[in-house]
Amino acid sequence: MNEPGEINVSGFMVEMRDGVRLKTHVWLPRGEGPWSVVFLRNPYVDGGEIHDPDLMKLVHNGYAVVCQECRGRGASEGEWEPFVNERSDGLDTLNWILGQPWQDGNIGLYGGSYLSFNQWVLADELPPEVKTLYISVLGTDQNGFIYMNGMFRHDIYTNWATSNAGVDWGGRDPAEVAAEAYRYRPQVEMDEKLLGKRLDWYRDFLANPGSGDPLWQEGLWEELHSIPSKVNVPVCMAAGWFDIALDAMFRSFAQLRPEIRERSRLVVGPWVHSLIPYGDLAFPNGEVEGPNGGTRAVLEWFDYTLKGKPYPDKLGVVHAYTIGSGQWTTWSEWPPRHxxxxxxxxxxxxxxxxxxxxxxxxxxxxxxxxxxxxxxxxxxxxxxxxxxxxxxxxxxxxxxxxxxxxxxxxxxxxxxxxxxxxxxxxxxxxxxxxxxxxxxxxxxxxxxxxxxxxxxxxxxxxxxxxxxxxxxxxxxxxxxxxxxxxxxxxxxxxxxxxxxxxxxxxxxxxxxxxxxxxxxxxxxxxxxxxxxxxxxxxxxxxxxxxxxxxxxxxxxxxx
Structure with a gap:
């Protein structure tokens, strides 16, 4: 990696098609551009300065980084409605980036969890300048993510609802609030009675437990479910054996068309949603940083897809850590023959x-x-x-x-x-x-x-x-x-x-x-x-x- 040096930092209020302006941070490497661009859209912001060492490593290695605060979050204008505006806002911002003199026509989308939703939801309508997606800990089967055979995942989405409802708990432990929310009956009234506000998106999830229910068969969630088969650029996917999106990620990787999948890669470590080892077992050789994950793996992928450098690892594979052996194995197909x-x-x-x-x-x-x-x-x-x-x-x-x-x-x-x-x-x-x-x-x-x-x-x-x-x-x-x-x-x-x-x-x-x-x-x-x-x-x-x-x-x- 290059030694850290001076970078140029700018903030813009980028206007969307409906006139709402979104706070957009831009970091440019020192020296003369243009540069390849890494673009991410983040709802987990407070409107202040963003200090992310991993993003700064990308800048110091010659990438322009664009990080936008999602609508209604941080310093961005508008109302925060999870999932609703991310497609149009993402496409509008890509068009804005394409008009900037500091971009060289090579863009990669980046970010994990909800930030990966913000990638997936664009992936069937990308401009040709977008060359790749780097997806972490999120797939595209939203019903399968929320439910298993009709059983709702409280610890994912009731937890997420309480922590992202914009309620000031006055110093109360958010996990305690979530634990109270889990036990509320009837659950459909929890938002108004406990949080003090109606969360229509959460109520929609509660009302549609079956994969055949209307919510999943039309509109946003039906479109999202089919998007992997429409992707035209290579995708690097990082997952964890103990992550909430593990199953959905395997299914999304399998949906990629063969000619795209052979240029893509799925890495699965002994990790949880934060892409770190967790729990009571030891995972020798299971570290994130290095060829199996972390910033080094991100840089290698973007260097390959955006700058045309050789890629040091296998493509078209599932590269997975085997728990109990401490070994990484690269499989040419998944599931392997058994x-x-x-x-x-x-x-x-x-x-x-x-x-x-x-x-x-x-x-x-x-x-x-x-x-x-x-x-x-x-x-x-x-x-x-x-x-x-x-x-x-x-x-x-x-x-x-x-x-x-x-x-x-x-x-x-x-x-x-x-x-x-x-x-x-x-x-x-x-x-x-x-x-x-x-x-x-x-x-x-x-x-x-x-x-x-x-x-x-x-x-x-x-x-x-x-x-x-x-x-x-x-x-x-x-x-x-x-x-x-x-x-x-x-x-x-x-x-x-x-x-x-x-x-x-x-x-x-x-x-x-x-x-x-x-x-x-x-x-x-x-x-x-x-x-x-x-x-x-x-x-x-x-x-x-x-x-x-x-x-x-x-x-x-x-x-």
Whole structure:
């Protein structure tokens, strides 16, 4: 990298098509231009000066950096309405950049999370001067980001709603406010009753749990979902195995057209939403800075796509960290070729390769007033700050089996050898409930020879949206139903002597909303009911954990 030097800093109020002016910061390298441009649009600003060391590194390495404060945020004019104006405002600002004498006709879009939404939403209408996107921790399937099989991710979007509502909490811990918001019933009234303002975008999310609901089938969210297939420039995507957008990012990468994907790249580290390692496990060689992520990786990508320099790594690949091995592997396709290995629920709490001939069942209570607390996982935004109100994210030490009557545990025998899995774990259950609708959760963990267990992946489904149904389907209380729960992607090496653990319950709070055990839209329910849940396995009920075991490395590029 070049040594830091003097830079030119300017601030502009750039006018949009409707006359609203947005505060736009421009940093130019010293010397004579023009320069390639890195452009980002940020809602997380306070209207003051922006001091971002990573942005300054880009400037010191010869890039003009343009950072705009989103409409209604910071010093920008207008009203803050999440998602609504980002497409038109982004395109208007690109046109403004193209009229500036300091740009050389090579522009890259940049920024993570909501800033990546601001990239995706433009990506099918980019001017030819935009040569690339650098996307971090966000995909384009908004329903799949907010819901899993009809179950709402409180810790992502109720958390985000409370922290971005523009309410002054008078020094109160924002995480405490969010924790109160999670429990509000009916949830659809939470915004006005607790926050003191109506959040129509949040209410829209609550009213449309199914992927087939109108909100996702038309307008902005339908267009966003289809955008990856319309992208015409290479994309570098940075994701984390414990990030809230992990699943959506894999799906968006797969949607890229083959000729674009072969020029693109997806990097997945042992990271959370802030792109850092987190949780209770150690991740040797999992650092962000370096070829796997961080500013160096960003500079290498922009040098390649905007300045025409050679790229030092493979393209058209998924470059992923394997948890448990401490190694990075570059895959030419995802999921890699694998053998599906079944571990059947067996006997009294076992997980075995052979299916039990005898039928078994076990019942447990589910009381929505006393939900199972979230202990780790990837669907969590709670990785910022330190608060007793925040659930622990990523892979964390799990409670002992039997710690609650409403968590049923199944445990395999110790593994005779290391077992590498790469892809999506699936869990097949046969269940019944006394409720007219309810939820079931699953969690897969590795139990080390020491007895300590650490979560690998988890999932959840309501009965109304079981088996990936896009619309609510009825359930008859007492009827046995098969439910297949596909978990998010993972690459993990289970160690010799470790055991595989499956926990089944009916709540995982506040990662997901507490199901009230009533039919109909959960957010409109003001009451709750208790239920008795029953699991079945053996003979007719082929309940199992399906593991994607990597047997051959025929699609391995390198490691």
């Amino acid at each position: 053998e599906t290995v079944s571990c059947f629920l067996n006997a009294e709490g076992g997980l075995d390769p052979t299916r039990e001939k005898r039928e078994w069942s076990i019942s447990f209570p589910y009381d929505p007033a006393d939900p199972v607390e979230t202990a780790g996982g990837s669907g969590l935004l709670s990785v910022y700050g330190d608060s007793p109100y925040l659930p622990k994210a990523a892979s964390v030490l799990q409670p002992e089996p039997g710690y609650r009557a409403d968590v049923v545990t199944f445990l395999s025998e110790p593994l005779a050898r290391n077992l590498s899995i790469a892809g999506r774990i699936s869990v097949v259950l046969f269940v019944s409930s006394t409720a007219e609708d309810t939820a079931f959760t699953v969690k897969i963990s590795e139990v080390h020879p020491s007895g300590e267990a650490y979560n690998i992946a988890d999932g959840i489904t309501s009965l109304a949206y079981r088996n990936g149904s896009s619309t609510a389907i009825a359930y008859e209380p007492g009827k046995i139903e098969r439910i297949d729960i596909e978990l998010w992607p993972i690459a993990w090496r289970l160690g010799s002597g470790s055991r595989i653990r499956l926990d089944v319950s009916s709540s995982n709070f506040p990662a997901y909303h507490v199901h009230p055990n009533l039919a109909g839209n959960w957010a409109e329910q003001g009451e709750i009911r208790t239920a008795v849940q029953t699991l079945y396995w053996g003979d007719r009920y082929e309940a199992s954990v399906e593991l994607p075991v990597v047997a051959k490395a025929s699609n391995l590029v390198d490691s």
